[in-house]
Amino acid sequence: MDDKRIVSLKIKDLRKDFIDSLSELYEPEEVLSFFYILSEKFLGLRRVDVALALETVISSQELSKFENAKNHLKKQDPIQYITGDTEFYGLSFKVNQNVLIPRPETEELVDWIIKDYQRKEGGRKIKVLDIGTGSGCIAISLAKNLPEIDMYAIDVSKEALEVAKENAKHNKVAVTFMCADILQLDALKNSFDIIISNPPYVRELEKQEIHANVLENEPHLALFVSDQDPLIFYRKITRLAKKSLLADGLLYFEINQYLGTETKEMIKKLGFNSVSLRKDLYNNDRMIKASII
Ligand SMILES: C[S@@+](CC[C@H](N)C(=O)[O-])C[C@H]1O[C@@H](n2cnc3c(N)ncnc32)[C@H](O)[C@@H]1O
Structure with a gap:
């Protein structure tokens, strides 16, 4: 993901990027469930809160946490080891x-x-x-x-x-x-x-x-x-x-x-x-x- 996108990335774009990047490896429902687990962990947003915050722009620090998690998911690491709990x-x-x-x-x-x-x-x-x-x-x-x-x-x-x-x-x-x-x-x-x-x-x-x-x-x-x-x-x-x-x-x-x-x-x-x-x-x-x- 290039720097321009990083600066203005909204939660809805991040979610789409997650789905696009991981859909070859996981079922769509599973990707969404990972995304919501990570949103709760990194953004403090529950699934219902995400739905209300789709236009919110996330910080580059938050984005790098999602990117890191996405790379682990690409290697099929268990989500529990990625979040640590x-x-x-x-x-x-x-x-x-x-x-x-x-x-x-x-x-x-x-x-x-x-x-x-x-x-x-x-x-x-x-x-x-x-x-x-x-x-x-x-x-x-x-x-x-x-x-x-x-x-x-x-x-x-x-x-x-x-x-x-x-x-x-x-x-x-x-x-x-x-x-x-x-x-x-x-x-x-x-x-x-x-x-x-x-x-x-x-x-x-x-x-x-x-x-x-x-x-x-x-x-x-x-x-x-x-x-x-x-x-x-x-x-x-x-x-x-x-x-x-x-x-x-x-x-x-x-x-x-x-x-x-x-x-x-x-x-x-x-x-x-x-x-x-x-x-x-x-x-x-x-x-x-x-x-x-
Ligand atoms: C199947 S895991 C169960 C872990 C946990 N009780 C659970 O239910 O999720 C088995 C556990 O037995 C431990 N273990 C393996 N060999 C052992 C041994 N010889 N003596 C004592 N604990 C052992 C492992 O380190 C591991 O934590």
């Missing part, structure tokens, strides 16, 4: 390339836990652990919605934990974060009422189903497991949970949709008597709840 369960989360972008399926898991939740008699604080916390989306939305719980979260990635800590601060909740490789632990340090995990579960053989922009941008440490042992995290976490969950405790997992039955059977074999499998909005096996009694 996303929404999960009605809360705002910072994200960068050290953390997985929280998914809607995971919101369904959080919703299940919140709806199941029961206070302990006698006012004892319930201890909850999130394993593989990433951006902290599960731990933080539980802590926000269930203020009477004691929330703990583990991740092996120090960089992810930095993001999760910022997110806890931003959302004004207390979470105890710990850096640990779950596969190397023989036991957890505390007893817990609830243990949750959305661990890595995509098999190498499923890579071809994954969008290029996920493969190229999101941390592989958060996503992939070997074809030979895809349940490695589930087996380890179930064993740790068997030792550390209180008698009436609950274990929740987000799971690989193709491995629902295998995951359920494995959890039963390791000593959990009641194991229920739940589908997500897209009708895929996606979540498990297990209890020992």
Whole structure:
């Protein structure tokens, strides 16, 4: 875009330029949705405000932010990494390339836990652990919605934990974060009422189903497991949970949709008597709840 256009560019021209430049790569509705997300971020204008401000001329600083975002979108970088944030369960989360972008399926898991939740008699604080916390989306939305719980979260990635800590601060909740490789632990340090995990579960053989922009941008440490042992995290976490969950405790997992039955059977074999499998909005096996009694 040359300098003359930069000086007098109106929002309506910018929107048209966005559509023209990105329409080969994305559906028109998607381009518009990116444009409105960026307008809110860079101009403080919601979608309805944009409609009323089409003749407004934007500054060269604002334009350069849009140009930069457009270049990232041309490379198919995820919009959440471009803006640096996303929404999960009605809360705002910072994200960068050290953390997985929280998914809607995971919101369904959080919703299940919140709806199941029961206070302990006698006012004892319930201890909850999130394993593989990433951006902290599960731990933080539980802590926000269930203020009477004691929330703990583990991740092996120090960089992810930095993001999760910022997110806890931003959302004004207390979470105890710990850096640990779950596969190397023989036991957890505390007893817990609830243990949750959305661990890595995509098999190498499923890579071809994954969008290029996920493969190229999101941390592989958060996503992939070997074809030979895809349940490695589930087996380890179930064993740790068997030792550390209180008698009436609950274990929740987000799971690989193709491995629902295998995951359920494995959890039963390791000593959990009641194991229920739940589908997500897209009708895929996606979540498990297990209890020992
Ligand atoms: C699928 S992501 C889930 C992130 C977040 N909980 C969510 O639901 O969006 C899995 C997370 O497990 C972490 N992780 C991978 N290997 C781990 C290990 N051995 N021990 C602990 N955490 C691990 C990754 O860093 C990543 O943050």
